[in-house]
Amino acid sequence: MNVSVENVAPCRKLVRVEVEPQKVDEVFEQVIHDFRKRAVLPGFRPGKAPRDVVERRFQKDIEEDVRRELLRDCLDHLIKDEHLRLLRTENIEVLQFGRGRSLQAVLTVETEPEFALPEYKGLRIKREIRSVTDDDVNRALDLLRRQRIQYNKVDRPAATGDIAVINYRATVEGRPLLEVAPEARSLAEANGFWVTVDSKSFLPGFGEQLLGARAGDRRTIHLLFPPDLPHPPLAGRPAAFEVEVLEIKEAVLPPLDDELARSFGAQNLEELRAGVRRDLENELKHKLERQVRVQLLRHLLDRVHFELPDSALERETRQAVYEIVRENTKRGVSRETIEKEKDIIYEAASRSARDRVKIGFILQRIAEKEGIGVTEEEISRRIVVLAALHQVPASQLARDLKERGALPEIYDEILRDKVLDFLQKHAQIEDVPPDQLPMGLAIGS
Numbered sequence: 001m002n003v004s005v006e007n008v009a010p011c012r013k014l015v016r017v018e019v020e021p022q023k024v025d026e027v028f029e030q031v032i033h034d035f036r037k038r039a040v041l042p043g044f045r046p047g048k049a050p051r052d053v054v055e056r057r058f059q060k061d062i063e064e065d066v067r068r069e070l071l072r073d074c075l076d077h078l079i080k081d082e083h084l085r086l087l088r089t090e091n092i093e094v095l096q097f098g099r100g101r102s103l104q105a106v107l108t109v110e111t112e113p114e115f116a117l118p119e120y121k122g123l124r125i126k127r128e129i130r131s132v133t134d135d136d137v138n139r140a141l142d143l144l145r146r147q148r149i150q151y152n153k154v155d156r157p158a159a160t161g162d163i164a165v166i167n168y169r170a171t172v173e174g175r176p177l178l179e180v181a182p183e184a185r186s187l188a189e190a191n192g193f194w195v196t197v198d199s200k201s202f203l204p205g206f207g208e209q210l211l212g213a214r215a216g217d218r219r220t221i222h223l224l225f226p227p228d229l230p231h232p233p234l235a236g237r238p239a240a241f242e243v244e245v246l247e248i249k250e251a252v253l254p255p256l257d258d259e260l261a262r263s264f265g266a267q268n269l270e271e272l273r274a275g276v277r278r279d280l281e282n283e284l285k286h287k288l289e290r291q292v293r294v295q296l297l298r299h300l301l302d303r304v305h306f307e308l309p310d311s312a313l314e315r316e317t318r319q320a321v322y323e324i325v326r327e328n329t330k331r332g333v334s335r336e337t338i339e340k341e342k343d344i345i346y347e348a349a350s351r352s353a354r355d356r357v358k359i360g361f362i363l364q365r366i367a368e369k370e371g372i373g374v375t376e377e378e379i380s381r382r383i384v385v386l387a388a389l390h391q392v393p394a395s396q397l398a399r400d401l402k403e404r405g406a407l408p409e410i411y412d413e414i415l416r417d418k419v420l421d422f423l424q425k426h427a428q429i430e431d432v433p434p435d436q437l438p439m440g441l442a443i444g445s
Contacts, residue, residue: 010307019103085112118303121426151249163249181233320349
């Protein structure tokens with residue numbers, strides 16, 4: 001087999017191959033032999049049809065199988081002997097092919113990037129000096145108390161922090177809000193709506209205008225919609241809400257005692273406090289680990305530069321766009337706004353995708369160099385964990401992942417974690433105060 005490889009662009013090569021006639025004929029013989037064994041033709045027992053009959057009947061199929069087998073051998077040669085890391089074959093042009101003739105073909109292939117690994121052992125990393133304090137535990141316990149908060153009806157004027165139960169109808173510059181923004185039904189009107197009497201609840205400036213209101217009162221609340229409201233026809237415009245106050249409720253926190261602890265499954269307050277501390281310590285451990293790993297990844301990204309294959313970038317950019325759109329949709333951003341900002345979304349997704357693809361290749365090469373791999377047992381364990389999180393049988397999830405072709409993603413996630421574990425183990429980690437960390441990495445920043 002004669003092969004020549006020419007670089008035509010970053011991660012793209014033009015390959016010319018020629019397979020000698022003898023090899024072509026050998027593959028023809030093997031394929032014909034296989035067809036005879038499988039052929040079922042009228043008048044002949046399975047596998048007993050004469051060779052010439054099989055050749056005439058399946059001529060096109062035989063030629064296609066021979067061509068496919070020879071081209072597969074060419075790709076194997078490129079991987080094993082030319083040491084190309086193939087991602088995909090973009091184009092194949094067969095110039096000559098047939099019995100007694102050589103196969104001549106031209107292929108355009110996309111490959112992984114070529115680069116030298118940077119030094120990845122002994123990376124200097126800063127980790128925040130941080131521990132769980134009694135104040136942290138007390139704040140967490142206070143959040144638990146708020147989960148058991150009770151709202152008692154009161155017969156007095158509304159005070160800051162109370163809940164007002166109201167009916168409302170909204171207009172924008174004298175027109176019913178639904179005429180201005182038909183998709184904003186939740187802002188147009190509501191009955192039995194709960195709003196906290198403060199400056200932040202519902203819409204800026206709405207709740208505080210209910211201060212001093214009593215059950216049975218009627219008020220008109222005037223405000224400006226925020227400029228970043230997810231409904232563009234309303235953003236920045238003045239609105240009036242005709243409000244009827246139905247009830248005033250007072251928020252009552254339960255005492256921090258054994259009864260509260262038992263409502264969360266603990267035997268007493270001491271046990272609840274200890275459990276909260278353990279949870280906070282585990283959470284802090286994960287945050288500090290992420291702090292370290294973000295720096296490891298940034299060091300690697302900054303230390304090596306190479307071009308990226310188009311197909312990997314396109315695939316990762318589509319995924320990043322999907323994630324951004326999904327997150328904005330969950331936040332209530334309208335489809336109209338998302339469409340309007342599609343260029344900005346695509347630009348942000350493209351930047352994110354570039355880093356994700358690049359670090360993926362770097363971590364893969366480190367894994368190869370260090371002999372880091374993933375076992376079937378590790379994949380099975382990860383599937384069991386994911387199944388528990390999604391509350392489905394592990395066998396069902398494994399089957400779904402296989403059918404969707406998503407098992408390689410599980411493999412990649414495990415491999416990434418193992419390589420990062422390796423890098424962290426061999427890093428030079430310095431514990432420092434928060435003000436000595438790289439910008440934006442302090443916990444809580």
